[in-house]
Amino acid sequence: MFSPFKQFKRTSVACVAMGSMFIAGQALALGTAPGQQVDNIASVNYSVGGVAQTVIRSAPGAGNSTPGAGGGSNTSFVVDRKVDLYLAEVSAGPTTPVIPGSINQVTTFFLRNDGNDTQGVQFTAAYFAAAVFGAGQTSDFTMGNIRYFVESTAATATCTVPTQPGGMQFTLGTDSATTIPTLAPDTCTWIYIVADTPTTPLNTDVSNVELTATARAPTTLAALTADTGADRAMVIDVVFADPLATVAAQDQYLIATAAFTVTKSSTVIDDFVSASNFKPIPGARVEYMITLANNGSAAADTISIADALPTQTAFYVNAYNGNADVRVTVGATNTYCVAEPGGADSNGDGCFRTTAAGVTTLTVRNPAIASVPAAGSVVVRFRVTIN
Amino acid sequence: MIKGTHKYLAAAALIACSFGSQAFAQGAQGCIVLKSIAEVAKEVVDAKGVKTVTMVVADKVVPGVEVTWTVTANNVCKQPSEKVTINNAVPAHMTYVASSAFGAGSDITFSLDGAKFGTPDQLTVQENGATRAALAAEYKHIRWVFKDSLQPGSTAVARFRAVLN
Numbered sequence: 001m002f003s004p005f006k007q008f009k010r011t012s013v014a015c016v017a018m019g020s021m022f023i024a025g026q027a028l029a030l031g032t033a034p035g036q037q038v039d040n041i042a043s044v045n046y047s048v049g050g051v052a053q054t055v056i057r058s059a060p061g062a063g064n065s066t067p068g069a070g071g072g073s074n075t076s077f078v079v080d081r082k083v084d085l086y087l088a089e090v091s092a093g094p095t096t097p098v099i100p101g102s103i104n105q106v107t108t109f110f111l112r113n114d115g116n117d118t119q120g121v122q123f124t125a126a127y128f129a130a131a132v133f134g135a136g137q138t139s140d141f142t143m144g145n146i147r148y149f150v151e152s153t154a155a156t157a158t159c160t161v162p163t164q165p166g167g168m169q170f171t172l173g174t175d176s177a178t179t180i181p182t183l184a185p186d187t188c189t190w191i192y193i194v195a196d197t198p199t200t201p202l203n204t205d206v207s208n209v210e211l212t213a214t215a216r217a218p219t220t221l222a223a224l225t226a227d228t229g230a231d232r233a234m235v236i237d238v239v240f241a242d243p244l245a246t247v248a249a250q251d252q253y254l255i256a257t258a259a260f261t262v263t264k265s266s267t268v269i270d271d272f273v274s275a276s277n278f279k280p281i282p283g284a285r286v287e288y289m290i291t292l293a294n295n296g297s298a299a300a301d302t303i304s305i306a307d308a309l310p311t312q313t314a315f316y317v318n319a320y321n322g323n324a325d326v327r328v329t330v331g332a333t334n335t336y337c338v339a340e341p342g343g344a345d346s347n348g349d350g351c352f353r354t355t356a357a358g359v360t361t362l363t364v365r366n367p368a369i370a371s372v373p374a375a376g377s378v379v380v381r382f383r384v385t386i387n
Numbered sequence: 388m389i390k391g392t393h394k395y396l397a398a399a400a401l402i403a404c405s406f407g408s409q410a411f412a413q414g415a416q417g418c419i420v421l422k423s424i425a426e427v428a429k430e431v432v433d434a435k436g437v438k439t440v441t442m443v444v445a446d447k448v449v450p451g452v453e454v455t456w457t458v459t460a461n462n463v464c465k466q467p468s469e470k471v472t473i474n475n476a477v478p479a480h481m482t483y484v485a486s487s488a489f490g491a492g493s494d495i496t497f498s499l500d501g502a503k504f505g506t507p508d509q510l511t512v513q514e515n516g517a518t519r520a521a522l523a524a525e526y527k528h529i530r531w532v533f534k535d536s537l538q539p540g541s542t543a544v545a546r547f548r549a550v551l552n
Contacts, residue, residue: 031450032480042423042458042475046468056417063422075423082449
């Protein structure tokens with residue numbers, strides 16, 4: 001801003017005094033502080049009958065016609081209090097990916113005081129059913145245990161929007177405040193909505209949440225009232241930039257999880273009678289192939305496949321690599337395991353057989369199947385003999 | 388209103404800065420009644436939902452609000468007034484709005500320092516060793532020089548807008 005000091009400094013000592021006085025009265029914030037009086041006075045020079053007349057200075061109301069540099073009076077108003085919060089969602093993407101059953105999932109919001117005075121701030125955070133990022137983005141489920149917290153680092157004037165990861169991060173227990181007693185003009189901070197994901201939603205389901213921030217009286221957090229009535233001359237009025245001094249922003253949790261498609265097929269690999277076109281006749285060997293395709297958007301681990309064998313068949317051991325019973329293929333990598341009978345995975349390779357009520361069940365699990373990446377698949381092969 | 392001490396300093400400053408060569412106040416009334424008012428635009432919605440913008444006395448002025456300052460000079464003498472020149476500084480805490488100065492029948496000039504006045508194309512600023520055109524936001528003084536005499540009973544109007552910083 002232009003300094004009155006520069007304006008007058010070359011003219012006289014009196015001018016310097018005036019300039020200094022105005023500088024002292026200036027607010028440090030970008031917006032002029034409430035209560036600041038703004039004065040204006042005009043002057044007119046003129047002649048009558050070719051004779052220059054004494055300057056006349058202006059006045060409000062009926063005006064002034066008394067000549068002289070000391071005449072007239074300022075036309076003034078006082079700056080009112082502007083209550084203006086800015087709130088925006090600042091997560092890395094438009095949605096926050098979460099996994100079913102995950103707790104303390106965070107969305108981040110950016111809050112800045114765009115008003116011209118210090119304010120307290122209170123918040124609410126709640127489930128938001130309506131769409132937030134365009135059509136088709138209405139909530140499919142409700143996040144549980146929705147809470148909100150204020151970043152514990154003091155609000156600053158450097159309000160660069162953070163990016164996550166790498167930006168300001170929520171720390172459970174450290175970021176524990178739920179109100180801001182005082183937020184100075186032109187300073188900003190971050191607010192976190194923290195919620196728990198239920199176990200039930202499916203891949204690509206979304207849950208929307210909304211944070212509201214309401215300006216309150218500093219420290220006491222008492223409610224503010226806008227002065228909407230008639231002019232109160234030379235009084236600081238409270239002006240709300242937003243209805244009820246409240247702003248809102250939304251964010252979305254997106255379920256990103258594994259989603260499996262299971263297919264099972266069988267092939268007669270030898271009937272020990274024909275030279276080709278083998279038939280499923282007693283004594284014939286059949287290979288079962290179970291394909292587990294992950295169509296979801298997250299990798300899956302701790303997978304366990306259990307398959308009950310038809311009672312007309314007998315599990316065929318040592319089918320692969322001389323002494324392995326099961327072949328597991330993840331991507332292009334084959335691994336093999338031994339399916340011990342008796343329900344105990346004695347060698348710890350992840351494969352074993354259980355027999356109950358005459359039905360044999362093959363189980364294949366970690367470490368035979370460690371993980372299936374998103375858009376990946378696992379293929380389990382084993383063989384039986386037809387009784 | 389400003390306090391007594393301020394008023395004294397302000398008056399002293401104005402004498403020294405702008406009117407140092409002129410005589411002190413004389414007892415008789417001058418020929419011109421000079422009036423300054425501050426107004427803001429207010430949108431009014433009538434019963435039919437029609438919006439109209441009217442000017443009201445400056446109220447609810449917060450940073451970013453544009454204030455219209457209007458100076459009227461009414462000739463209350465029986466003789467015409469000549470060389471009518473209205474001066475108005477852009478108030479402290481405010482920024483002049485480009486192209487907002489208006490005054491029918493007047494030549495309008497601006498000044499950055501209150502001493503050298505010129506049209507926008509004549510005002511320059513030295514910055515980093517280079518000369519550039521002054522920005523309207525840098526204008527600190529406005530001067531309206533009315534080309535014709537102000538006839539008895541007539542009123543000259545000078546107007547500009549400024550935004551509260």
